[in-house]
Amino acid sequence: xxxxxxxxxxxxxxxxxxxxxxxxxxxxxxxxxxxxxxxxxxxxxxxxxxxxxxxxxxxxxxxxxxxxxxxxxxxxxxxxxxxxxxxxxxxxxxxxxxxxxxxxxxxxxxxxxxxxxxxxxxxxxxxxxxxxxxxxxxxxxxxxxxxxxxxxxxxxxxxxxxxxxxxxxxxxxxxxxxxxxxxxxxxxxxxxxxxxxxxxxxxxxxxxxxxxxxxxxxxxxxxxxxxxxxxxxxxxxxxxxxxxxxxxxxxxxxxxxxxxxxxxxxxxxxxxxxxxxxxxxxxxxxxxxxxxxxxxxxxxxxxxxxxxxxxxxxxxxxxxxxxxxxxxxxxxxxxxxxxxxxxxxxxxxxxxxxxxxxxxxxxxxxxxxxxxxxxxxxxxxxxxxxxxxxxxxxxxxxxxxxxxxxxxxxxxxxxxxxxxxxxxxxxxxxxxxxxxxxxxxxxxxxxxxxxxxxxxxxxxxxxxxxxxxxxxxxxxxxxxxxxxxxxxxxxxxxxxxxxxxxxxxxxxxxxxxxxxxxxxxxxxxxxxxxxxxxxxxxxxxxxxxxxxxxxxxxxxxxxxxxxxxxxxxxxxxxxxxxxxxxxxxxxxxxxxxxxxxxxxxxxxxxxxxxxxxxxxxxxxxxxxxxxxxxxxxxxxxxxxxxxxxxxx
Amino acid sequence: xxxxxxxxxxxxxxxxxxxxxxxxxxxxxxxxxxxxxxxxxxxxxxxxxxxxxxxxxxxxxxxxxxxxxxxxxxxxxxxxxxxxxxxxxxxxxxxxxxxxxxxxxxxxxxxxxxxxxxxxxxxxxxxxxxxxxxxxxxxxxxxxxxxxxxxxx
Numbered sequence: 001x002x003x004x005x006x007x008x009x010x011x012x013x014x015x016x017x018x019x020x021x022x023x024x025x026x027x028x029x030x031x032x033x034x035x036x037x038x039x040x041x042x043x044x045x046x047x048x049x050x051x052x053x054x055x056x057x058x059x060x061x062x063x064x065x066x067x068x069x070x071x072x073x074x075x076x077x078x079x080x081x082x083x084x085x086x087x088x089x090x091x092x093x094x095x096x097x098x099x100x101x102x103x104x105x106x107x108x109x110x111x112x113x114x115x116x117x118x119x120x121x122x123x124x125x126x127x128x129x130x131x132x133x134x135x136x137x138x139x140x141x142x143x144x145x146x147x148x149x150x151x152x153x154x155x156x157x158x159x160x161x162x163x164x165x166x167x168x169x170x171x172x173x174x175x176x177x178x179x180x181x182x183x184x185x186x187x188x189x190x191x192x193x194x195x196x197x198x199x200x201x202x203x204x205x206x207x208x209x210x211x212x213x214x215x216x217x218x219x220x221x222x223x224x225x226x227x228x229x230x231x232x233x234x235x236x237x238x239x240x241x242x243x244x245x246x247x248x249x250x251x252x253x254x255x256x257x258x259x260x261x262x263x264x265x266x267x268x269x270x271x272x273x274x275x276x277x278x279x280x281x282x283x284x285x286x287x288x289x290x291x292x293x294x295x296x297x298x299x300x301x302x303x304x305x306x307x308x309x310x311x312x313x314x315x316x317x318x319x320x321x322x323x324x325x326x327x328x329x330x331x332x333x334x335x336x337x338x339x340x341x342x343x344x345x346x347x348x349x350x351x352x353x354x355x356x357x358x359x360x361x362x363x364x365x366x367x368x369x370x371x372x373x374x375x376x377x378x379x380x381x382x383x384x385x386x387x388x389x390x391x392x393x394x395x396x397x398x399x400x401x402x403x404x405x406x407x408x409x410x411x412x413x414x415x416x417x418x419x420x421x422x423x424x425x426x427x428x429x430x431x432x433x434x435x436x437x438x439x440x441x442x443x444x445x446x447x448x449x450x451x452x453x454x455x456x457x458x459x460x461x462x463x464x465x466x467x468x469x470x471x472x473x474x475x476x477x478x479x480x481x482x483x484x485x486x487x488x489x490x491x492x493x494x495x496x497x498x499x500x501x502x503x504x505x506x507x508x509x510x511x512x513x514x515x516x517x518x519x520x521x522x523x524x525x526x527x528x529x530x531x532x533x534x535x536x537x538x539x540x541x542x543x544x545x546x547x548x549x550x551x552x553x554x555x556x557x558x559x560x561x562x563x564x565x566x567x568x569x570x571x572x573x574x575x576x577x578x579x580x581x582x583x584x585x586x587x588x589x590x591x592x593x594x595x596x597x598x599x600x601x602x603x604x605x606x607x608x609x610x611x612x613x614x615x616x617x618x619x620x621x622x623x624x625x626x627x628x629x630x631x632x633x634x635x636x637x638x639x640x641x642x643x644x645x646x647x648x
Numbered sequence: 649x650x651x652x653x654x655x656x657x658x659x660x661x662x663x664x665x666x667x668x669x670x671x672x673x674x675x676x677x678x679x680x681x682x683x684x685x686x687x688x689x690x691x692x693x694x695x696x697x698x699x700x701x702x703x704x705x706x707x708x709x710x711x712x713x714x715x716x717x718x719x720x721x722x723x724x725x726x727x728x729x730x731x732x733x734x735x736x737x738x739x740x741x742x743x744x745x746x747x748x749x750x751x752x753x754x755x756x757x758x759x760x761x762x763x764x765x766x767x768x769x770x771x772x773x774x775x776x777x778x779x780x781x782x783x784x785x786x787x788x789x790x791x792x793x794x795x796x797x798x799x800x801x
Contacts, residue, residue: 048752048753048754048767049753049754049756049757051767052754052757052760052767052769053757053769084754084755084756085756087756231753232750232751233751234711234712234713234714234716234750234751235712235713235714235751235755236751236753237751237753237754237755240753241753272659272696273696273749273750273752274753275765310655310656311656311659312694312696313655313658313659313690313694313695313696313697314694314695314696314750315693315694315695316750327655327690327694328652328655329651329652330650330651330652330653330654330655330680330682330686330690331651331654331686331689331690332686332689332690332693333693333694348652389755391713391714391755391756391758392713392714392717392755393717397755397756398756429713432713463713465713465714465717465755467717471717476713476717479713479716480713483750489693593774595726595729595773595774595776595777596729615722615725615726615729615773616722617719617722617725617726617772617773618719618722618772619772619773619774622772
């Protein structure tokens with residue numbers, strides 16, 4: 001009763017003021033940014049990935065060089081556009097020219113660009129990567145193979161706006177959805193989300209609208225909204241990128257969610273390893289509060305919502321809702337039985353909505369453009385887009401947003417540019433430690449929440465790692481089992497001990513000590529762990545093993561019965577050998593490259609490896625000039641004796 | 649201060665001292681009114697907390713999937729070999745500490761190590777030597793070489 005009254009009150013009072021309030025904020029923002037249309041603007045991608053590639057040095061070079069020459073221009077720090085392979089990336093917008101994007105910019109190129117483009121007027125097309133908007137001179141990102149597949153619903157502004165200045169977000173209609181939502185009855189806003197069939201992007205794909213509805217209907221005055229930014233999957237960095245590149249979109253989505261369910265407080269649960277993300281988010285929250293977009297009486301309405309950051313202390317299992325909430329309450333992050341669902345009894349026992357970073361990001365565009373717009377993209381069961389982090393043996397790694405239903409083949413070959421260096425594709429690892437490794441024949445499966453389950457994998461949060469012929473599938477299974485057995489919280493016996501036992505068996509196999517009978521034990525353990533674990537960490541932990549057993553059984557057999565690693569990757573089953581026929585007396589490169597001085601010169605002047613000392617680091621193999629390619633790998637170990645016998 | 653503030657409090661202590669001294673854990677338990685075992689439990693459960701002082705230079709080797717497949721293990725082995733310490737340990741002179749981290753999210757630069765909060769890309773064994781030399785391991789390095797020479801003979 002009371003809630004309804006309050007809502008009615010909010011509805012009546014909010015109508016005129018929220019709109020005016022917002023219009024005022026937006027026009028101020030636009031006016032403040034008008035300067036950007038008049039002077040050249042240099043946008044430098046300084047998300048974690050950009051900084052790691054050297055973006056800060058490039059930024060300083062631009063600033064210094066511009067100062068030295070007295071050129072008036074703005075150097076702006078932006079987030080990441082998702083083209084990780086091209087970092088550090090710089091976008092230069094100069095009046096009279098199309099906005100041009102330059103890849104792999106270093107100090108030298110920066111000076112060159114200042115001299116030729118900014119000081120004179122030559123856009124240096126030979127160094128440009130793409131233009132941002134269609135023009136008569138240079139192709140745009142839409143002309144890239146990935147441009148055909150990409151559809152940016154939530155990443156559109158990433159890499160173009162300054163994440164540390166709220167005005168940039170406001171000028172691009174940021175918080176307009178919030179303004180619209182606040183003038184609508186909260187249940188109607190919720191119905192729109194339900195109609196859009198927005199499914200949680202954390203991996204499980206639970207419909208967000210239903211979750212919100214449950215929390216809305218749950219009794220109690222105090223409710224919470226939590227954003228799960230505890231991105232723990234190794235090889236996944238979608239959430240980090242969004243938090244760093246467009247923090248206000250997440251905030252806006254959370255406020256709208258809070259309005260729907262009637263929550264007054266919220267938390268952003270972010271991994272403390274993501275220092276940059278925490279830092280930018282803190283600034284974003286501060287600015288949103290200053291503008292009256294967060295805190296008491298948002299946009300002059302009667303709705304109040306406070307948001308703060310909780311830095312997670314690092315435990316993979318805390319990605320699970322109940323464990324996350326427990327860690328926030330000051331306990332160990334150990335999952336609990338469900339029901340009660342978090343929406344009924346969550347943080348401090350109050351109804352709590354917990355959604356992934358990306359889920360909240362979809363909320364503002366849905367409110368702004370309607371559920372129909374959202375449902376028109378993707379598949380009927382999984383509408384919208386999906387964000388993937390492409391990594392591993394792929395030509396163009398990075399962050400991509402494609403409609404649900406895109407196949408893995410399109411994603412890897414067309415969007416990611418396929419496997420580089422002429423190597424053969426072997427498998428794709430999707431879904432992190434809970435997912436699986438899929439072979440070539442599974443590549444035509446469309447990616448959505450349900451299709452991948454049949455193949456033994458799952459969509460997960462969106463990390464995709466491509467593996468080529470040099471990657472050993474038993475080793476990758478062992479890697480994930482090692483991860484899960486370390487991250488298991490220890491509550492359920494099967495997860496705690498079973499994963500450890502599976503890890504030991506896999507470890508035996510890659511060391512050449514495995515037996516065929518152990519494979520049956522692996523399968524049995526896998527089934528038992530699935531049944532005997534409470535949370536999804538345990539339930540899905542055997543997936544990497546089960547999928548590799550299913551699709552790459554030959555590799556297991558080679559390791560066990562032939563003591564051979566087909567990918568020449570397991571150090572215990574592989575030796576490095578210098579082919580005397582190819583080795584040159586004139587070259588000493590390998591000797592210098594060896595970190596442990598295992599390579600020596602034989603009496604005849606050729607080089608050889610002291611196997612006792614060799615640590616199998618791959619250095620000599622990479623160092624040996626392609627003309628010789630004398631360093632080779634051999635597996636099984638017995639091949640070495642054969643060679644030595646033959647060549648003596 | 650209540651029970652729910654436990655993790656933020658521990659984080660603040662770690663930020664100040666670089667680790668969680670046992671004495672501090674006891675005081676936290678007293679101040680928040682929670683059993684000491686719960687404080688110790690949380691301090692050991694979460695990866696981010698450490699109970700021994702870190703080295704002057706903190707080296708974190710990424711063990712994400714992409715880094716692992718690109719030779720992260722080789723990089724980690726190289727650090728261990730050069731520093732003569734294992735994961736989670738600090739050199740006796742307190743100069744270096746070595747950690748393994750799950751994923752720093754720079755998969756395209758794999759293998760990656762974070763040295764004093766700066767991401768180092770393509771960390772091959774040669775790069776490991778370069779990093780350590782630049783941080784002043786030269787003396788120890790010499791010793792190492794002498795040792796290995798002696799063993800070789």
